[in-house]
Amino acid sequence: MRLRGLMRKEFLQIVRDPSSISIAFVMPVFLLLLFGYGVSLDAEEVPIAVVMEAFGGEAVSFAAEFRHSRYFDAREYVDMREAVTALRAREVDGIIRMQADFAERIGSPGPAPIQLILNGVDANTAELVSGYVQGSWLNWLQHRAEQAGQQLDIPVEVEQRIWFNPEVRSRNFLVPGLVAIIMTLIGALLTALVMAREWERGTMEALLVTPVSMTEILLGKLIPYFILGTGGMLLSVAMAVWLFEVPLRGSFGVLFAAASLFLLVALGMGLLISITARTQFVAGQVAILTTFLPAFILSGFIFDINSMPWFIEGLTYAIAARYFVAILQSVFLAGDIWSVIVPNALALMGMAVLFLGLSRSRSRKRLE
Amino acid sequence: MLSWLRILALVRKEFLAILKDPKSRFVVIGPPLIQLVVFGYAATFDLNDVSFAVYNQDRGSYSRDLVSAFDGSPTFNKVAVLNADREIAPRVESREVLLVLRIGPRFTDELLKGEPAKVQVIIDGRNSNTAMIALNYARTIIRDFNDRVLAERGAAGAPAELIVRAWYNPNLESRWFIVPGIVGLLTLVVTLLVTALSVAREREQGTFDQLLVTPLRPVEILIGKATPGFLIGLSEAAVVISVALLWFEVPFRSTVLTLYTGLVLFLLSAVGVGLMISSLSVTQQQGLLGAFLFMVPAIILSGFATPIANMPQAVQAVTLVNPLRYFMVILRSTFLEGASFEALIPQFWPMAVIGLTSMALAGWLFRHRMY
Numbered sequence: 001m002r003l004r005g006l007m008r009k010e011f012l013q014i015v016r017d018p019s020s021i022s023i024a025f026v027m028p029v030f031l032l033l034l035f036g037y038g039v040s041l042d043a044e045e046v047p048i049a050v051v052m053e054a055f056g057g058e059a060v061s062f063a064a065e066f067r068h069s070r071y072f073d074a075r076e077y078v079d080m081r082e083a084v085t086a087l088r089a090r091e092v093d094g095i096i097r098m099q100a101d102f103a104e105r106i107g108s109p110g111p112a113p114i115q116l117i118l119n120g121v122d123a124n125t126a127e128l129v130s131g132y133v134q135g136s137w138l139n140w141l142q143h144r145a146e147q148a149g150q151q152l153d154i155p156v157e158v159e160q161r162i163w164f165n166p167e168v169r170s171r172n173f174l175v176p177g178l179v180a181i182i183m184t185l186i187g188a189l190l191t192a193l194v195m196a197r198e199w200e201r202g203t204m205e206a207l208l209v210t211p212v213s214m215t216e217i218l219l220g221k222l223i224p225y226f227i228l229g230t231g232g233m234l235l236s237v238a239m240a241v242w243l244f245e246v247p248l249r250g251s252f253g254v255l256f257a258a259a260s261l262f263l264l265v266a267l268g269m270g271l272l273i274s275i276t277a278r279t280q281f282v283a284g285q286v287a288i289l290t291t292f293l294p295a296f297i298l299s300g301f302i303f304d305i306n307s308m309p310w311f312i313e314g315l316t317y318a319i320a321a322r323y324f325v326a327i328l329q330s331v332f333l334a335g336d337i338w339s340v341i342v343p344n345a346l347a348l349m350g351m352a353v354l355f356l357g358l359s360r361s362r363s364r365k366r367l368e
Numbered sequence: 369m370l371s372w373l374r375i376l377a378l379v380r381k382e383f384l385a386i387l388k389d390p391k392s393r394f395v396v397i398g399p400p401l402i403q404l405v406v407f408g409y410a411a412t413f414d415l416n417d418v419s420f421a422v423y424n425q426d427r428g429s430y431s432r433d434l435v436s437a438f439d440g441s442p443t444f445n446k447v448a449v450l451n452a453d454r455e456i457a458p459r460v461e462s463r464e465v466l467l468v469l470r471i472g473p474r475f476t477d478e479l480l481k482g483e484p485a486k487v488q489v490i491i492d493g494r495n496s497n498t499a500m501i502a503l504n505y506a507r508t509i510i511r512d513f514n515d516r517v518l519a520e521r522g523a524a525g526a527p528a529e530l531i532v533r534a535w536y537n538p539n540l541e542s543r544w545f546i547v548p549g550i551v552g553l554l555t556l557v558v559t560l561l562v563t564a565l566s567v568a569r570e571r572e573q574g575t576f577d578q579l580l581v582t583p584l585r586p587v588e589i590l591i592g593k594a595t596p597g598f599l600i601g602l603s604e605a606a607v608v609i610s611v612a613l614l615w616f617e618v619p620f621r622s623t624v625l626t627l628y629t630g631l632v633l634f635l636l637s638a639v640g641v642g643l644m645i646s647s648l649s650v651t652q653q654q655g656l657l658g659a660f661l662f663m664v665p666a667i668i669l670s671g672f673a674t675p676i677a678n679m680p681q682a683v684q685a686v687t688l689v690n691p692l693r694y695f696m697v698i699l700r701s702t703f704l705e706g707a708s709f710e711a712l713i714p715q716f717w718p719m720a721v722i723g724l725t726s727m728a729l730a731g732w733l734f735r736h737r738m739y
Contacts, residue, residue, distance in 0.1 A: 023657060034665050040678040041497045047677075062528075087535070088705070111529035120534030121704050123542040124413040124497075125675055130532055131504045137530050144527070155517040156434070156485050158510055160503060163460060165493030173495050189660065193653045277391065281565050284656040285395035288561065289403065292664065293553075297407050302673055304498045306417045306466075312410045326463070329494045339462035 002212045006220025010194075014224060023189050024228040028182050028236045035178045036244045041170040045073040046129050049083040049092040052076065056103030058144075062114070065140045066096070071132045087119055094118040094129050164333040175244045176328040177301035179236045180321050183259065184295040186232045187266025188273070190225045192287035195274035195363075214363050222267055222356075229263045240332070250331035254341060258331070261348045262324040266291070268355030269320070275363045295321035323347045370591075374584055378592030385569070386562060386596060396562065396600060400554045404608050407550050408616050411673070413542040418502050420467040421448040421459050428476020430517075434487065437513055438469060443505050460492050467491045467502055479517060536704045547616045548699040549672045551608050555631070556638055556666065556692055559601035560659050563642030566593050567734075568655030580735070590643065590731045597639045605631055612703075621706030630698035630712065633719040637691035640726030647733040666692045691719045 014020040050063045066074035075092060077083040083095045097115040105112035116133050118126040165172045198204040207217060237255065240246045248255070270287060277283035297303060298312070299321035305313060316322050323344040330340040387393045420438065424431050438444045447465055450456060459465045470488040478485040489506050493499045537544050570576035579589060609627070612618050620627075645658035669676070669683065670692035676684060687693045694715040701707035 017651065017653065020653075027657075027661065030661070031664060034683070035668055038665075038669050038679050038683045039674050041674055042678060044678070088711075106527050111526055114528055114530050116530055116532045118532065118534045120537030120540050121545055121700050122675060123534075123537055123540040123545050124501075126534050126537075126540055127413075127501065127504065130534075131500075131507075133532075134530060137528075141526055141528070153518060153523055154484065155479055155514050156487055156510055158507055159486050159488045161488060161490045162493040162496075162499055162503075163490060165496050165499070168493060168496045168500060170496050173493075173497075185660065185664070189657065193656065197653070279389065279392065280652040280656070281386075281569065282389070282391045282395055284565065284652065284659075285392070285399075285561055287656075288557065288660065288663075289395065289399040292660075293403060293407070293557070296667075297411050300495070302497070303411050303413065304415055304495065306419070307412060307415045308410045312406060315406065316410075330461075330463075333494050334461055337461045339458070 003216045003220055006212065006216060007224055010220055010224040014228065020190060020228065024186055024232040025235060027185065028232045029239065031182050031185075032175070032178060032236055032239045032243075036171065036175055036239070039170075039174050039178075041124070041174075042168070044071060046071060046094070046132065047073045047075065047092045048129070048133075049086055049095045050074050050076050051080050051083045051095060051097040052078065053080070053100040054098050054102040056106075058106050059098045059102055061144070062098065062137075062140050063096075065136045065143075069132075069136055072136075087117065090119070093125060094133070096133065171244055172246050172333060173329055174302070175240045175246045176332040177299070177325050179233070179240060179259075180262070180299060180324045180328055181292070181295050181301060182236055183229070183233055183262060183324070184266050184291050184321050186229050187225075187263050188270040188287045188291040190229060191221065191267050191270030192273045192277075192283045193280050194221050194225075195271065196277050196280045196283040199278045200280055215360065218271065218356075218360060218363065221271065225267055226263060229267065230260065233259045233263060246332055248332055249335040251336055254336050255328075255331050258324065258327045258341070258345055258348070261345060261352060262320065264352040265320040265348055265355060268352055268359060271359045272355050272362070275359055294319050298322065299325045301325050317347075320348060320351050323351075370585075370588060371583075375588050375592045375595075378584065378589065379595045382566065382592060382596040385566075386600070396558065397604075400558055400604055400608065401611070404550055404554060404611055405615070407553075408543065408547050408612075411543075411546040411550070413497070413501065414540075415498065415501050415505065416443055418444050418467060418505065419447045419465045420444050420469060421450050421456075421465045422446060422469045422471075423450040423453070423456060424469075424471045425473040426471050426475035428480075430476040430479045430485075431471045434471065434475075434510070434513055435469070437509050438506075441505070441509055444509075456490060460490065463492065463494075465492075466498070467506065469506075482521070543616065544618050544704060545700065546673075547612050547618050548703045549670075549696055551605065551612055552634070552670070552692055552695045552699050553667055553672060554608055555601055555605040555634065555695075557663060558604050559597050559635060559638040560642045560645075560663055562600050563593065563597035563639050564645045564649075564655045564659035565652055566597070567643065567646035567730075568649040568652045571649070572651045586731045586734045589734060590727060593643055593646075594639045594727070597642060598635050601635045601638065602631070605635070618703055620703050622702035623709070626707070626709045626712060627698070627702040629709070629716065630695060630702070630719075633716055633723065634691055634695040634698075636723035637719045637726065640723040640730065641691070643730035644726045644733065647730045666690050669693070671696050688718070689722065691722050694719050 048066060050066055052059050052063055063076060066072045080097060086092045087095055095117040102112055118129060120126050162168055241248050273286045274283050277286055298316045298319045305316050327341055327344050330337045386396060422435050424435060439446055448459060456468050460468060468490040470490060472486065475485050489503065491499045491503055534540050567576065570579060613620055641662060645662060646655050649655040649658055669687045669690055676687055697715050698712055701712065
């Protein structure tokens with residue numbers, strides 16, 4: 001009964017301050033739209049400069065390979081200096097250069113050099129572009145051999161099978177990861193300020209003199225935001241499936257259960273921050289620094305966890321989003337893989353108990 | 369007439385409000401440095417520990433050579449040897465291995481007879497970026513293997529060869545790309561948080577009305593509120609830049625003047641946006657939410673982790689009002705490319721425009737947003 005009163009008050013506060021509603025509903029839509037369309041690691045139509053200092057048929061046919069590729073937006077230059085200027089101004093990501101003696105050297109024994117100069121600042125893109133260029137180069141060698149009626153001698157061919165995401169859409173792995181990041185934000189932001197606000201405004205003292213117990217106060221804070229957060233989560237999943245057309249190969253029940261568990265962790269973390277901080281300024285700072293950025297960088301959402309140094313890899317075990325991202329990527333793309341779901345769900349459960357327990361034990365009906 | 373004395377008093381009060389509480393002092397200073405070090409190590413696209421399994425049906429010497437080429441690579445780490453097709457799926461699904469190398473029974477025979485041989489690379493595509501990078505590594509190893517086989521056969525080799533050079537970052541270390549980016553990221557976070565709550569806190573506590581009836585003019589309030597965020601951001605950024613240079617040993621190839629011109633203009637725009645958000649909000653929760661709603665897209669759409677060029681045209685147009693976008697270019701070109709001051713002017717002026725516009729709006733909102 002008392003709990004209902006507290007929850008009612010919290011709901012009224014949510015409804016009357018539009019910022020809580022917008023955290024739960026407007027933010028997920030806004031962020032998913034922005035990220036879903038904005039974040040992509042697939043480079044298409046890479047602008048590339050083709051410098052032909054030689055005008056043989058060979059050079060022209062090699063340049064044509066790039067003009068016709070859907071991966072490149074080839075721009076032809078005659079002067080190397082102009083191409084370098086374009087590279088420096090970031091108009092092109094790389095330069096392919098065939099020197100003046102190319103035609104001669106390709107006719108004579110020994111390989112004729114083709115230079116590929118990349119802007120290495122963005123190492124990931126440079127790596128991708130280099131892969132594409134090598135692909136085109138191999139294609140060209142093959143065409144050339146076929147025209148001469150020969151077979152290009154490649155002893156071992158690679159047959160690639162990319163499971164779960166054969167068309168290699170980066171959106172398919174980024175959007176499920178985004179759901180985790182957005183829910184981290186919803187959970188932590190919603191609750192990070194609620195206790196601190198009561199302390200700062202002095203209404204906590206008023207609550208302390210009433211007969212409600214601390215557990216009731218905490219539950220009164222937690223339940224309304226859990227309901228709000230669940231709404232936000234359903235919205236995000238719906239957008240991922242219908243708008244971004246990410247396949248959901250696992251079952252919705254598993255996804256929902258894992259998401260609820262994660263929401264509990266996020267809310268518990270926000271609550272703990274809120275109880276410890278006592279002022280909204282500190283609570284806000286801590287919430288941002290301990291939730292969003294770690295969830296973005298340390299969760300395996302973009303950066304591969306296995307490649308991090310061991311001490312950072314150890315640290316990622318303390319990031320709840322890590323477990324949730326693993327479950328999400330599997331449930332969306334691979335299906336209900338229990339060998340992934342069970343250990344990660346157990347870890348989430350442990351963290352939920354830890355944060356909620358700590359929140360309970362650190363909040364006493366006492367003034368300092 | 370501006371009264372510098374009055375402004376100074378307000379600045380002093382603002383500093384006290386942020387720094388007098390030990391907890392709030394700590395959250396402004398501590399976490400950014402910890403995060404720089406943690407993220408500097410964590411945020412890399414380079415793979416150095418790709419776990420893989422081998423299913424080798426061939427008993428000949430060539431398949432053994434190929435497997436040992438993978439074993440010898442520092443990137444790949446063999447965790448299992450499989451003996452049947454059905455063992456592949458569970459290992460990949462549970463993420464125990466990222467990659468499975470499957471070699472057919474006639475591999476050595478085919479190579480000896482000069483027929484084309486095939487090797488199957490099965491790869492977990494759940495993280496497609498990691499998958500593509502790992503696949504490229506595997507292809508490189510197989511290409512080297514091919515070259516050795518061709519040399520053994522005494523074949524002529526390809527008529528043309530591709531020579532790849534990466535400028536500015538010859539080893540393509542993604543840390544050189546990410547660490548300067550983190551400088552921008554953390555500077556934005558700290559500056560925005562300090563300023564976004566400054567007016568909102570006073571509004572919530574009712575002291576902003578008092579401030580408005582003092583002799584302080586809106587411009588003076590604006591300067592007084594902007595200065596602490598600016599100074600805190602500047603000193604944090606200076607420390608973070610030093611750590612990037614001395615700890616992570618990212619090269620710095622331009623002049624300090626160029627970098628700090630960019631930094632000052634970026635701080636101007638970040639402080640401006642922060643104050644604008646702050647003067648729009650009535651409670652600290654709204655201020656925090658506003659800061660977030662600006663910060664998260666600003667980071668994602670800055671080119672920090674994913675290139676702006678990959679975004680759709682409409683989203684690329686949105687990034688033009690994002691000050692972090694310009695600062696990212698400045699950071700990376702001063703650190704790595706050694707860009708000159710003049711070359712970066714196209715990045716400088718948009719930040720100045722964003723800064724001045726948002727400051728002006730914030731000052732106007734002081735008096736016009738009453739609740």
